[in-house]
Amino acid sequence: GAGVSQSPSNKVTEKGKDVELRCDPISGHTALYWYRQSLGQGLEFLIYFQGNSAPDKSGLPSDRFSAERTGGSVSTLTIQRTQQEDSAVYLCASSRRSYSNQPQHFGDGTRLSIL
Amino acid sequence: QQQVKQSPQSLIVQKGGISIINCAYENTAFDYFPWYQQFPGKGPALLIAIRPDVSEKKEGRFTISFNKSAKQFSLHIMDSQPGDSATYFCAASSGGNAGNMLTFGGGTRLMVKP
Numbered sequence: 001g002a003g004v005s006q007s008p009s010n011k012v013t014e015k016g017k018d019v020e021l022r023c024d025p026i027s028g029h030t031a032l033y034w035y036r037q038s039l040g041q042g043l044e045f046l047i048y049f050q051g052n053s054a055p056d057k058s059g060l061p062s063d064r065f066s067a068e069r070t071g072g073s074v075s076t077l078t079i080q081r082t083q084q085e086d087s088a089v090y091l092c093a094s095s096r097r098s099y100s101n102q103p104q105h106f107g108d109g110t111r112l113s114i115l
Numbered sequence: 116q117q118q119v120k121q122s123p124q125s126l127i128v129q130k131g132g133i134s135i136i137n138c139a140y141e142n143t144a145f146d147y148f149p150w151y152q153q154f155p156g157k158g159p160a161l162l163i164a165i166r167p168d169v170s171e172k173k174e175g176r177f178t179i180s181f182n183k184s185a186k187q188f189s190l191h192i193m194d195s196q197p198g199d200s201a202t203y204f205c206a207a208s209s210g211g212n213a214g215n216m217l218t219f220g221g222g223t224r225l226m227v228k229p
Contacts, residue, residue, distance in 0.1 A: 004158070033216060043159070043204060043219035056214050091158055093217075101147035101166070101208060101215055106158035 002026075004107035006092050012113045015084060021077045021110045025094030032075050033095075033104060034067060038088035046090075049075060050097070079112075087114045118142050119207050121220025128227050134192040136223045138205035141186065145207035149217070150179065150190050153202045162203075163190075195227045 005024040013019055025032050034046040045059040049069040060066075064083075069075040079086055089109040095102040121138045128134045138148075146167055151159035165172045165179040165188065172179045178191040192199055205220040 031215070035217075042221050045216045045218070048214050048216055050214070056216065059216070095215065099215060103149065103161050103164065104215075104217060105161065106151075108156070108158045
């Protein structure tokens with residue numbers, strides 16, 4: 001597609017449920033990033049992939065969060081046993097590579113609400 | 116630890132005026148400084164970016180000024196228009212093998228009055 005695509009655009013779920021968020025990057029972009037945007041914390045880095053490999057998972061808030069990327073394309077971010085503090089907009093970005101400061105292009109995010 | 120500090124948090128400017136947003140960073144390893152514009156319900160969109168070997172970069176009505184010694188950079192929006200009303204984020208990253216992940220400032224909500 002022309003841009004980064006994220007689904008679902010909105011997700012409402014009950015506390016304790018697992019959720020899976022999907023990101024489809026721009027074709028040909030080998031680097032993929034997940035960020036979280038919340039009122040209290042602003043925009044914060046979660047994890048990035050270069051190809052299918054995730055060299056830096058340091059931003060993941062807890063072990064309830066995990067992410068994978070297959071075929072160098074689509075990525076899923078999974079949150080297990082959701083908590084109310086997980087409510088936020090989860091943003092995905094992609095760039096041509098994860099070095100040389102390539103511009104990152106963002107999707108419109110998934111707005112996650114935990115009841 | 117907030118590595119990129121952005122000010123002001125909100126800004127009101129008259130149509131045709133100049134909007135100025137400032138950012139300061141701490142990490143001297145940062146070598147790429149983009150600015151993003153975000154409208155409600157949308158993801159951040161890259162506006163303009165600068166590297167530290169340049170003191171100023173202009174694209175249309177948008178200009179970045181960069182002061183490496185002071186570790187500060189700013190966005191100037193000339194001839195501000197109501198359509199510029201959005202939230203603006205500065206960011207910084209370091210290249211090489213560091214992954215290029217972005218560290219964002221806290222954002223500035225700009226309102227341009229007609």
